[in-house]
Amino acid sequence: MSNQNTVVKTEANILNGVDVDGIFSTIEAIQTNPEIAQFKFRNSNKWITAGYNRSRISNFYGALQEFSNREFILENDEPPVLLSEDRAPNPVEYILHGLAGCMTTTLVYHAAAKGIKIEEMETRFEGDIDLRGMLGIPGAKRSGYQQIRVTMKVKANASKKEIEELVKLARRSPVYNTISEPVDIKITLED
Amino acid sequence: MSNQNTVVKTEANILNGVDVDGIFSTIEAIQTNPEIAQFKFRNSNKWITAGYNRSRISNFYGALQEFSNREFILENDEPPVLLSEDRAPNPVEYILHGLAGCMTTTLVYHAAAKGIKIEEMETRFEGDIDLRGMLGIPGAKRSGYQQIRVTMKVKANASKKEIEELVKLARRSPVYNTISEPVDIKITLED
Numbered sequence: 547m548s549n550q551n552t553v554v555k556t557e558a559n560i561l562n563g564v565d566v567d568g569i570f571s572t573i574e575a576i577q578t579n580p581e582i583a584q585f586k587f588r589n590s591n592k593w594i595t596a597g598y599n600r601s602r603i604s605n606f607y608g609a610l611q612e613f614s615n616r617e618f619i620l621e622n623d624e625p626p627v628l629l630s631e632d633r634a635p636n637p638v639e640y641i642l643h644g645l646a647g648c649m650t651t652t653l654v655y656h657a658a659a660k661g662i663k664i665e666e667m668e669t670r671f672e673g674d675i676d677l678r679g680m681l682g683i684p685g686a687k688r689s690g691y692q693q694i695r696v697t698m699k700v701k702a703n704a705s706k707k708e709i710e711e712l713v714k715l716a717r718r719s720p721v722y723n724t725i726s727e728p729v730d731i732k733i734t735l736e737d
Numbered sequence: 738m739s740n741q742n743t744v745v746k747t748e749a750n751i752l753n754g755v756d757v758d759g760i761f762s763t764i765e766a767i768q769t770n771p772e773i774a775q776f777k778f779r780n781s782n783k784w785i786t787a788g789y790n791r792s793r794i795s796n797f798y799g800a801l802q803e804f805s806n807r808e809f810i811l812e813n814d815e816p817p818v819l820l821s822e823d824r825a826p827n828p829v830e831y832i833l834h835g836l837a838g839c840m841t842t843t844l845v846y847h848a849a850a851k852g853i854k855i856e857e858m859e860t861r862f863e864g865d866i867d868l869r870g871m872l873g874i875p876g877a878k879r880s881g882y883q884q885i886r887v888t889m890k891v892k893a894n895a896s897k898k899e900i901e902e903l904v905k906l907a908r909r910s911p912v913y914n915t916i917s918e919p920v921d922i923k924i925t926l927e928d
Contacts, residue, residue: 562786562787563785563786563787563789563821564787564788564820564821565820568820569820572820572868572872573872573874576868576869576872576874577874580869580876582868583867583868583869583872583874583877584865584866584867584868585865585866585867585868586863586864586865586866587827587829587830587833587863587864587866588830588833588861588862588863588864589830589833589834589836589837589861589862590837590859590860590861590862591834591837591838591841591859591860591861591862592857592858592859593841593845593855593857593858593859594754595753595754596753596754596755596842596845597755597838597842597845597846598754599837599838599841599842599858601833601834601837601838603826603830603833603834606816606830608818608819608868609818613816613818616816616823618825618826618830620826620831620834622834622835622837622838622839622841622842624842625797625804625807627799627800627804628799629755629756629759629760629763629846630754630755630842632807634809635794635809635811636778636838637834637835637836637837637838637839637842637910637911637912638778638835638839638911638912638915639778639779639780639794639797639809639835640811640831640832640834640835640838641831641832641835641912641915642778642779642780642792642794643780643782643792643794643811643813643828643831644813644828644829644830644831644832644835645828645922646780646781646782646790646792646813646828647782647788647790647792647813647827647828647831648813648828648829650782650784650790650813651787651788651790651813651815651821651828652871654784654787654788655788655820664784666783666784667783667784667790668781668782668783668784669781669782670779670780670781670782671779671780671781671782672777672778672779673777673778673779673920674775674776674777675775675776675777675778675911676774676775676776677763677767677773677774677775677776677799678767678771678774679909679911679914680843680909680910680911681763681764681767681774681909682906682909683764683767683768683774685771686774688914688918689909689910689911689913689914690911690912690913690914690915690916690918690920691911691915691920692920692921693920693921693922693923694920694921694922694923695922695923695925696922696923696924696925697925697927698924698925698926698927699926699927699928700926709926710926713924713926715873716924717924718870718871718872718873718880719828719871719880720828720829720866720870720871720880720881720882721828721829721832721881722880722881722922723870723879723880723881724829724832724881724882724916725881725915725916725920725922726919726920726921726922727879727881727919728917728918728919729864729881729882729883729884729885729916729917730883730884730885730917731836731884731885731886731887731913731916731917732884732885732886732887733887733889733904733907733908734886734887734888734889735889735890735891735900735901735904736888736889736890737890
């Protein structure tokens, strides 16, 4: 974890595009003060029409400070078969995108910490949804993903066994954990 | 659920931008043949560098057919404090975006089915992550979101009680269910 000042980096400390010294100094800082590891991520969203809505992602808290000098706008929509106009991916597709990115980044950072150079990495995701759950029609096991299947291709200067070990570490991904283990969601309705 | 042909719609059948007749004909079709409710969503992703990677979202299966005439490109990145360059939201932020969109759409569609006009709807999300989980430093309860807090503002031609009922129905959202209940994730490593 670096601060946002520019740091002069020597070539030797960068692997997979990651500042390897940064990983170890982050771990050291967190071991000294676990509060540094506490992050809060946020999103605000506004409905537009039908399945179309727009989020603003900006500030987050982490490493004992607020970060606000950033802004991303994202849209959700649904395809016509789900009664909207397909102006953007739909929410369950965004979940697969987040899962893909998080498992990839977790694997790549752990590889960097181990001195393993990733040459290429590609993943594919597929998940099953039974629409009866959302509609309240009896018969669905659940309204969310019943199963998500992940296919990973990792090319690296490492043995098959080391790559399998990296794939295991990818399960530490915050999104993998968020989806594979239940999360407490608290809803407040404001006037 | 409509097919993708243009359908002449009368003003009276559209509420909250949703084809209300479409909702009821979808429910009727699914009750006749539950296979119509089975959907498969997909994503493929390619790592670029550090926390930066890119997804392609295109075809999905649903209502007994493949849909492929669409393409969305999404990127993940991490902020500098998480050792990348903040070119895009990070994966855990995408999860909040997907949750926001899905709860909103679920609420808006159920409102349309009940004849309730939504005038405005805004949501805010915040979730807590302890980075120790991802890094493998002991002490974290988990690596994913520990809790997600949702604040909803819904303006509609409905009583407080009816709006509270809609908020309960928003829990049928596929993403809400995916996050609040455990999902089976199967990983295959390809050569």
